[in-house]
Amino acid sequence: DAGVIQSPRHEVTEMGQEVTLRCKPISGHDYLFWYRQTMMRGLELLIYFNNNVPIDDSGMPEDRFSAKMPNASFSTLKIQPSEPRDSAVYFCASSFGVHVNEQFFGPGTRLTVL
Amino acid sequence: GNSVTQMEGPVTLSEEAFLTINCTYTATGYPSLFWYVQYPGEGLQLLLKATKADDKGSNKGFEATYRKETTSFHLEKGSVQVSDSAVYFCALAQGGSEKLVFGKGMKLTVNP
Numbered sequence: 733d734a735g736v737i738q739s740p741r742h743e744v745t746e747m748g749q750e751v752t753l754r755c756k757p758i759s760g761h762d763y764l765f766w767y768r769q770t771m772m773r774g775l776e777l778l779i780y781f782n783n784n785v786p787i788d789d790s791g792m793p794e795d796r797f798s799a800k801m802p803n804a805s806f807s808t809l810k811i812q813p814s815e816p817r818d819s820a821v822y823f824c825a826s827s828f829g830v831h832v833n834e835q836f837f838g839p840g841t842r843l844t845v846l
Numbered sequence: 847g848n849s850v851t852q853m854e855g856p857v858t859l860s861e862e863a864f865l866t867i868n869c870t871y872t873a874t875g876y877p878s879l880f881w882y883v884q885y886p887g888e889g890l891q892l893l894l895k896a897t898k899a900d901d902k903g904s905n906k907g908f909e910a911t912y913r914k915e916t917t918s919f920h921l922e923k924g925s926v927q928v929s930d931s932a933v934y935f936c937a938l939a940q941g942g943s944e945k946l947v948f949g950k951g952m953k954l955t956v957n958p
Contacts, residue, residue: 736889763944774950775890775935788945823889833878833939833946837889 734758736838738824744844750812753841756805757826765825765835766799766809775823781807814845848873850936852949859926859956867921867952869910869936877938879903879912879919880946884933893921893934926956 737756745751757764765780779789784801792799796815801807811818821842825835853868871877878897882890894903899914910921919936936949 775948777945780944782944825889832944833880834892834895835890835946837891839887839889 736824736826736836738822738838738841740841741839742842742844744846745814746846747815748813749845750810751814751818751843751845753809753822753824753843755807755809755824755838757807757824758828758836759805761826761828761836762804763827763832763835764801764807765827766807767823767825767837769821769823769840770819778809811843814843816845819843819845848877848938848940848947850938850947850949852934852936852952855952855954857952857954859954861928861956861958862925863956865921865923865926865930865954867934867936867954869919869921869949871917871919871936871938873917873938873940875941876914877940879910880937880939881908881910881919881921882935882937882948884935884951886932890935926954928956928958930954931956 739754762783766778768776778791779799781801799809821840823837823840825837827835849872851870880895881893883893884890894905896903896912902911908923910919933951933953935951937946
């Protein structure tokens with residue numbers, strides 16, 4: 733059974749470029765979370781969805797960040813324009829129903845903005 | 847607000863040593879408590895959980911007991927293995943909340 737799938741695994745881009753990170757949650761899961769992990773700040777929740785609807789985006793750093801979930805099997809996190817301080821590992825996680833806090837994490841996308 | 851405090855790392859142990867990773871929390875009401883583990887190059891995965899006071903979560907030889915009187919959820923293992931080398935995160939979820947609050951994580955290295 734496939735886990736959470738993220739792509740790309742690594743992304744290197746230049747400041748000012750648009751970056752799109754992709755996530756496929758576990759089939760049947762109705763919650764999807766986007767996190768950012770850095771040495772300085774640890775693990776931060778950026779945004780989460782329930783049944784494809786954004787519930788809480790209070791962790792999104794600024795207007796340069798946006799996230800969508802057009803259907804139950806796909807979500808994107810976009811950064812436009814990217815900045816060096818966006819360099820981090822971005823994780824997608826999914827979970828189901830009453831077990832919302834038992835989250836399954838993808839392998840992450842390591843983003844480097846030069 | 848809700849928060850989780852973990853002991854600072856990194857920690858290096860020899861194989862078969864006893865492990866304790868301290869975790870204390872601040873929350874209103876009765877949160878659920880979790881330990882997640884992140885192996886090198888991977889995402890986090892749930893290790894164990896406890897949902898009410900005095901509950902003990904256990905998995906893969908790890909244990910943690912929900913202590914309301916000390917607001918703690920310390921992780922223990924009697925004999926660590928090299929394969930336990932990872933970063934360990936304590937986390938809480940306020941009752942009914944869909945959001946996890948994570949500690950900063952503690953890196954454990956186990957040497958043969």
